[in-house]
Amino acid sequence: MPSEVTAPATAAPQRRDDIPGWFFGLDRAAFAHLLSAQTAAGVTGDVLELGSYLGRSAVLLGDHLRPGERLTVCDLFDSEAGDADNAAEMAMSYRKTLTRSAFESNYLAFHDELPEIVQAPTSVLADGRIPAGSCRFVHVDASHLYEHVSGDILVARAALGENGLVSLDDYRSEHTPGVSAAVWEAVFTGGLRPVLLTPMKFYGTWGDADAARQVLLERDWRADGYTVDEDTIAGRRVLRLNYQVKTPAQLQRSTPRRLALDLLPPVATRATRRVLRTLRERRAVRPTPNA
Ligand SMILES: C[S@@+](CC[C@H](N)C(=O)[O-])C[C@H]1O[C@@H](n2cnc3c(N)ncnc32)[C@H](O)[C@@H]1O
Numbered sequence: 415m416p417s418e419v420t421a422p423a424t425a426a427p428q429r430r431d432d433i434p435g436w437f438f439g440l441d442r443a444a445f446a447h448l449l450s451a452q453t454a455a456g457v458t459g460d461v462l463e464l465g466s467y468l469g470r471s472a473v474l475l476g477d478h479l480r481p482g483e484r485l486t487v488c489d490l491f492d493s494e495a496g497d498a499d500n501a502a503e504m505a506m507s508y509r510k511t512l513t514r515s516a517f518e519s520n521y522l523a524f525h526d527e528l529p530e531i532v533q534a535p536t537s538v539l540a541d542g543r544i545p546a547g548s549c550r551f552v553h554v555d556a557s558h559l560y561e562h563v564s565g566d567i568l569v570a571r572a573a574l575g576e577n578g579l580v581s582l583d584d585y586r587s588e589h590t591p592g593v594s595a596a597v598w599e600a601v602f603t604g605g606l607r608p609v610l611l612t613p614m615k616f617y618g619t620w621g622d623a624d625a626a627r628q629v630l631l632e633r634d635w636r637a638d639g640y641t642v643d644e645d646t647i648a649g650r651r652v653l654r655l656n657y658q659v660k661t662p663a664q665l666q667r668s669t670p671r672r673l674a675l676d677l678l679p680p681v682a683t684r685a686t687r688r689v690l691r692t693l694r695e696r697r698a699v700r701p702t703p704n705a
Pocket of ligand 1: 558
């Protein structure tokens with residue numbers, strides 16, 4: 415996946431982009447579009463996130479809650495993992511920066527109330543504490559190991575109501591083959607219907623996938639700088655969204671600006687980093703084997 419968006423750990427986030435994490439523009443737009451469309455269509459339900467890290471995606475999920483709806487997040491935060499492989503994953507990617515209190519501060523910078531927080535391995539959610547059929551949207555982005563992700567998909571399936579949507583992170587990264595295995599297993603043996611593929615996330619439903627695709631096509635993604643394609647996978651249609659790649663002429667036009675940014679004093683380094691981050695994200699480069 416692209417590098418984590420980083421920021422000084424102690425700085426209170428001013429903007430949602432200031433929260434470190436791996437939740438980028440295209441998926442932010444897809445989440446916002448799908449959640450807003452559900453609300454516009456009168457679909458109600460809770461929202462569940464498995465794997466929140468410092469709150470970058472949870473804050474957006476919280477933006478879309480309507481009165482009476484609840485967001486539940488489940489993350490280990492600073493707790494121990496339940497098995498050695500998960501512990502190694504935590505040590506490699508999250509331990510240095512992640513605490514529950516940092517998540518809470520980030521979330522409260524944008525919302526009046528915290529979500530329901532389950533600080534535990536996501537496997538605890540298999541006990542049915544999320545009422546069956548209560549959710550309209552589930553974001554799965556916790557452990558990236560097959561054994562965990564396949565369980566998380568079952569949790570999502572039980573939690574989702576009719577036509578609810580699940581988003582599964584890192585379904586195609588070189589360093590997360592277990593996620594790919596769990597996702598496509600759910601498609602071919604578990605009734606999960608693909609709706610949308612982005613460079614980072616798989617979106618699906620156990621309900622009406624055609625209707626969900628139609629909802630996505632109501633937006634003019636091309637006008638907003640994205641590509642739109644449609645594929646068929648073993649008879650199932652799926653949309654693909656990606657970032658439009660700049661032409662060489664467009665890239666050349668932007669190079670002097672990048673160089674100028676490099677020459678600016680240190681106070682401008684955040685802006686420089688933002689430019690580079692955007693470029694990396696657009697090219698879907700995956701330099702760090704984490705998350
Ligand atoms: C990729 S990060 C989540 C990123 C976040 N959704 C965002 O968009 O910025 C993965 C998170 O999953 C958590 N995690 C890893 N294994 C877990 C497990 N077995 N149960 C619960 N949380 C876990 C980690 O603590 C980490 O915060």
